[in-house]
Each structure stands twice: as structure tokens, then as C-alpha cells.
Amino acid sequence: MKQILVLHTGGTIAMKENPSTGSVSPDAKNPLTDAPIPLPENVHLITENIFNLPSPHITPEHMLKIKKRIQEAYQNGIDSVVITHGTDTLEETAYFLDLTIGNWLPIVLTGAMRSSNELGSDGLYNFVSAIRVAASPDAKDQGVLVVMNDEIHAARYVTKTHTTNVATFRTPSIGPIGMINKNNIIFLQKVLHSQYTDISSASGFIPILKAYAGMRGELLEGLAHLSLDGLVIEALGAGNLPPENIAPLQKLLDAQIPIVLVSRCFNGIAEAVYDYRGGGSELQKMGVIFSPNINSQKVRIKLLIANNLQLKKDELVDFMQQ
Numbered sequence: 001m002k003q004i005l006v007l008h009t010g011g012t013i014a015m016k017e018n019p020s021t022g023s024v025s026p027d028a029k030n031p032l033t034d035a036p037i038p039l040p041e042n043v044h045l046i047t048e049n050i051f052n053l054p055s056p057h058i059t060p061e062h063m064l065k066i067k068k069r070i071q072e073a074y075q076n077g078i079d080s081v082v083i084t085h086g087t088d089t090l091e092e093t094a095y096f097l098d099l100t101i102g103n104w105l106p107i108v109l110t111g112a113m114r115s116s117n118e119l120g121s122d123g124l125y126n127f128v129s130a131i132r133v134a135a136s137p138d139a140k141d142q143g144v145l146v147v148m149n150d151e152i153h154a155a156r157y158v159t160k161t162h163t164t165n166v167a168t169f170r171t172p173s174i175g176p177i178g179m180i181n182k183n184n185i186i187f188l189q190k191v192l193h194s195q196y197t198d199i200s201s202a203s204g205f206i207p208i209l210k211a212y213a214g215m216r217g218e219l220l221e222g223l224a225h226l227s228l229d230g231l232v233i234e235a236l237g238a239g240n241l242p243p244e245n246i247a248p249l250q251k252l253l254d255a256q257i258p259i260v261l262v263s264r265c266f267n268g269i270a271e272a273v274y275d276y277r278g279g280g281s282e283l284q285k286m287g288v289i290f291s292p293n294i295n296s297q298k299v300r301i302k303l304l305i306a307n308n309l310q311l312k313k314d315e316l317v318d319f320m321q322q
């Protein structure tokens, strides 16, 4: 018998629509609790309502609590984990777990775009799909997975791309790593082994700043007055900034604040290509770290983890560039 731990954390999958106003809000009782769930053979669910939160209320401390609960359950012999979660920050929790729990067991996150009593509600379907994936022998060694709308995505690369469409989760550049069919779960790609590092705290003040045409230096100057533990910048194109930002950026670097740069483009990666004032080459020479393959919200999670590992400068650069 496969023992699957189900952790419900809240989100639309646990919400209901008010038929007279159309607004959606949390329900005291998780609607999945009484739902008829067609289980694959030889699967037993152990269900816990660890939180009942909309995912904009989820913090790194909540992620840490989920991580600790999974580690404890793993010591007690659990085979896989399914987590239901609001879709807004699902990718951040998924990536946090990807970095802090090794490839010991399949961990699958899922959610819903339509609440439990809405027409075409996708919650129960996604939940059953996630259980099927978590029970699949092929789900092991693929890192943390996100299952929605008949697709399997790697936590490291997946992102929410649409405010309401049920096909919201996408993986830019490489696509889903697997698919869910009526009778079969099929993995199409093997995920490269992710980094694994354990932490016992998740504190730090690490904002994300998005660059734009005409961005002047005031925002970076203002940030120098706050006690930052790090900064993530979504830069332009291949990794460039408007030139007025160079002087205040240097001040932050002089104050030993780690600054990690990604591109604001949906596809592709940031690299030191352009050699002009504010170009990627100058930023890299100044000591800005270029993150090769994850989006800004995930870089923020990674930098937060690095902050709690108290890495030395060169270790931090290596960690962020992997």
C-alpha cells in the first residue's frame, strides 16, 4: 500500500463562490474533504489541513512549516506527498521545497482556478491527477512537481501565466515535463538533479525590483536606507539597466548587499552581453550576480535560503548561479 500524505494549505481549490455576489472566499470546511475521490489501486491517503490560507497570505515561514512536516512524515515512512495550494504563490512554495527537500520522495503541488461550486470547477480533477502522479513510480527523482490541467511541470521552471484560465501554469522555453492521460501518467523529460540544502529558518528582507524604460536611480537610492539582506532585479532584455542606476547600485554593492539579476523577458536568460553604460558586462564587472535560469520570484526564494545558510561571498555566487 502506498502511503500518500495530503497537506491542504488553502487557495481557490478550498474556496466557494457566493452565487449572489460572484465573489470567492475560503470555506470553513475544505470541500475536498467530503468529495468522492477515485483513488488509484493500493493508495492510502493521510490527510491534514495544515493551513486554510489564500496563497497571498503564505510566507516563507509557512513554507518552512510544510518542509518540516514533510521531513517528519518521510522519517515515519510516507511514500509521497500531495500539497493543495493557492495558485498565486504556488510556484514559490514548490521551489522552496525543491531546494530544501532532497529527491527522497515525490512531492506534487496542485491547485484550482475555479472554486469548488463554480461551473467547470477544476479542483477535484487536479487533486485526483496530483494523487495519480504522486503514486506513479516515474515521479521519483524529478524534483518537486506541479500538476495542473493534465500537465506535469518542474517546480524549478514553472510559472503562473494567466489570471483566470485553467491552463495557467506554463514552463517557458522547455514546456511541461510530463502529461496526464486517462489511463497513463507519462514523463517526457528528465529533470536535471536540483540542488538540495537544508535550512531551519527562512528570514530576510529581499525585495524584487523591476526595471523599466526611464527608470532613474531614486528607487535604488531609497533601498540603500533600508536594511536589505539582498535584492533581486528584473533587468531589461539580456540583462541591462538604464545608466542612472549604476551609481546607486554601486553603493548597495559597497554595503555588501548581494544583488542578483534576471531578465524581465518571459523566455531566455540574462547574460553579460552588452558593453555600454548600464549594460550587462558592466553590471557583471561591478559584482552583480546573474542568475541563469529561474524567474525573479524564485531567485528571491533562493536568495532567502542562501541568506539563512549564511554563505560566504564566493559560495553565494556559486549557489545562485547553479
Ligand code: ASP
Residues within 6 Å of the ligand: 010, 011, 012, 013, 053, 054, 055, 056, 085, 086, 087, 088, 089, 111, 112, 113
Ligand atoms: N488567489 C487564490 C490563491 O492563490 C488563487 C488560487 O488559489 O488559485 O489563493
